[in-house]
Structure formats: structure tokens, C-alpha cells
Amino acid sequence: MSQAAVDKLRKRRRDDDEYEVPTVATLSRKRNRSHAIHGQNLPVARKLEVLDREGLQQLIGDLIQLHPEIETTLVNQIPTRPTVEQCIDIIRAKYDDVIAHLPYKCSVESDYSYLRVKPYIRELLACMSDFILHFLPPVETDITNSITFLEAATSVLDQLPNFTNSEFQYTQQTAYEQVANTWLLVVSVDADDETQRQKARLLTKMDALECLERHNTHARGKFNPVIEYLKSHVDDAAPAPAPGFSDLITVDYSKYCTPTVSD
Numbered sequence: 001m002s003q004a005a006v007d008k009l010r011k012r013r014r015d016d017d018e019y020e021v022p023t024v025a026t027l028s029r030k031r032n033r034s035h036a037i038h039g040q041n042l043p044v045a046r047k048l049e050v051l052d053r054e055g056l057q058q059l060i061g062d063l064i065q066l067h068p069e070i071e072t073t074l075v076n077q078i079p080t081r082p083t084v085e086q087c088i089d090i091i092r093a094k095y096d097d098v099i100a101h102l103p104y105k106c107s108v109e110s111d112y113s114y115l116r117v118k119p120y121i122r123e124l125l126a127c128m129s130d131f132i133l134h135f136l137p138p139v140e141t142d143i144t145n146s147i148t149f150l151e152a153a154t155s156v157l158d159q160l161p162n163f164t165n166s167e168f169q170y171t172q173q174t175a176y177e178q179v180a181n182t183w184l185l186v187v188s189v190d191a192d193d194e195t196q197r198q199k200a201r202l203l204t205k206m207d208a209l210e211c212l213e214r215h216n217t218h219a220r221g222k223f224n225p226v227i228e229y230l231k232s233h234v235d236d237a238a239p240a241p242a243p244g245f246s247d248l249i250t251v252d253y254s255k256y257c258t259p260t261v262s263d
Contacts, residue, residue, distance in 0.1 A: 084145050087131045088152045094124040095156050102161070114163035121160070121168070125175055128153050132182055137189055143199045146186045151211060154179055158218045176219035183212070183226045203230065 042050075051059065064071050098120040106112050114121075134140065135149045157175060187199065187208075203209075209230055216223040 082134075084135070084148050087134070087149060091124065091128050091131065091153060091156055094120070094127050095159065098124060098160065108161045109163050111163075111165045113161070114165040114168050118168075121171070124156070125171070128156070128175075132179070136182070136186065143186065143189075144202055147199070147202055147206070147208075150179070150183055150186060151206065151208075154183075154211075154215050158215060173220065173222070176215075176222040180219060180222040180226055183223065184229060187226065188229055 048056070060074070064074070098117045101117045101120055102108055102113055103116055131149060132153060135146045137146070140146050157172070157179065160172070162172075163169070187203070209227065212223050212227050212230070216227065
């Protein structure tokens with residue numbers, strides 16, 4: 001073998017010695033140095049994004065119950081007041097909930113039908129009460145908004161099925177009485193001359209007397225004082241505040257004991 005071949009062979013052996021074949025242990029150490037990827041929970045902002053409207057309402061309600069002190073802060077952080085149209089849409093949607101849950105195979109006005117929709121009626125009346133108070137002076141300074149919402153709310157009451165159940169009859173007439181008192185409060189509230197003229201124009205435009213007389217047929221005469229007031233045009237007759245305005249539509253159910261209804 002020539003000297004050149006010997007030198008070439010020696011060089012190859014040195015190169016082979018310098019190259020270390022990676023072992024399993026070496027590869028394992030390299031893998032350990034890379035960052036491991038683990039699952040993690042969604043951040044709060046993403047969880048809020050996937051909540052639907054009802055879920056978000058439920059969440060906020062639960063938080064207020066757990067931490068009542070945040071209620072004032074939350075109210076102050078809401079940027080705008082709801083419009084009359086938005087509030088009317090909400091009470092109409094709650095009325096639709098009542099109708100949607102009526103049973104199909106029995107009389108609409110039966111006790112069974114009433115018991116099926118009773119929770120939805122309570123929610124409708126509670127919502128209506130909150131919004132009516134929201135549109136009363138001095139919180140609401142535009143008399144147009146007050147009267148517009150009252151008319152819409154009273155019309156929704158008129159459209160409820162006339163259940164024969166005695167509890168509903170009591171609830172209905174209590175609601176009518178308190179809503180009628182609110183009408184009287186709004187149309188007779190002291191105001192400056194311009195507001196009085198605005199109110200008179202609105203009541204004339206909406207045919208308030210005709211509307212109230214129609215409501216009165218459903219309310220069994222509860223609107224008589226309002227109708228007489230409008231007919232007399234006595235601007236200086238201010239009614240005494242009706243009781244229970246802090247929680248407008250309230251019904252004492254203690255005298256009633258009704259069975260539960262299963263689907």
C-alpha cells in the first residue's frame with residue numbers, strides 16, 4: 001500500500017472518531033430543552049364573547065347576588081339609558097313567552113293553562129313594573145316617553161288571556177289598578193306651561209280618551225278616575241300618590257295555594 005493511501009486511511013479514521021453518533025440519551029436531552037405545550041383555560045374576555053344574551057344576563061345577576069356592592073358601580077358604567085322602543089320590545093317579547101308556553105290541548109283560559117305560564121306572567125309583570133317606574137318623573141323628564149310606554153304596557157295587559165283562575169283574576173285587577181294610578185299620576189303631574197301643552201297635544205294625537213276607555217273595559221272600571229280627569233281638564237287636580245310605587249306591580253299570593261304542574 002502506498003504512503004498516500006495510508007495517510008488517506010488515517011485521516012478518515014480521525015474524522016470518524018470526531019463524529020459522534022447521537023444516542024437516545026442525547027436526543028432526549030435535546031427534546032427536553034424545547035418548550036412543552038399544554039392546554040389552558042380561555043381568558044375571561046373570550047368566555048364573555050361566547051356567552052349568549054341570556055347567559056350574560058344570568059352571569060351578571062349571579063355576580064350582583066354574590067357581591068351586592070357592585071350594583072351601583074355597574075349601573076353607573078352602563079353608558080346609555082334604554083329607549084322607549086327598546087323597553088317596549090322587551091315587554092312584548094316577554095308577552096310572547098307567555099303565549100309560547102301555553103299548552104296546545106286544553107282551553108287557553110283553563111287553570112292548567114294558567115299554571116303552565118304563571119312564571120312567565122310574573123316575569124312580565126315584574127319587568128313592566130321596573131320599566132314603568134323608569135319612565136316616571138323625576139327620572140323621566142320627557143312626558144312623551146312616559147305616556148308612550150304606559151300606553152304600550154297597558155295594551156300588553158289587555159292582550160293577556162283572561163284565565164278563569166282566581167289567582168290570575170286577582171293579579172290582573174291589581175296590575176290594572178296600579179297601572180291606572182300611574183296614568184293618573186303622569187297626566188296630572190305639575191309641570192310648566194310648555195310641558196302641559198306638549199302633554200295635551202300628545203294625548204289628543206294618540207286619542208288617549210278612546211284608548212283609556214278601551215282599556216277600561218278590560219280593567220273593570222279601574223281607569224274611570226283617569227278618564228274623568230281628562231274629560232274635566234282640571235289642571236290643578238293632583239292625585240295622592242298611589243301606595244306601592246316602590247314596587248309597582250306587586251301581588252300578595254299568600255292566600256293562594258296552587259299545585260305544581262308537570263310537563
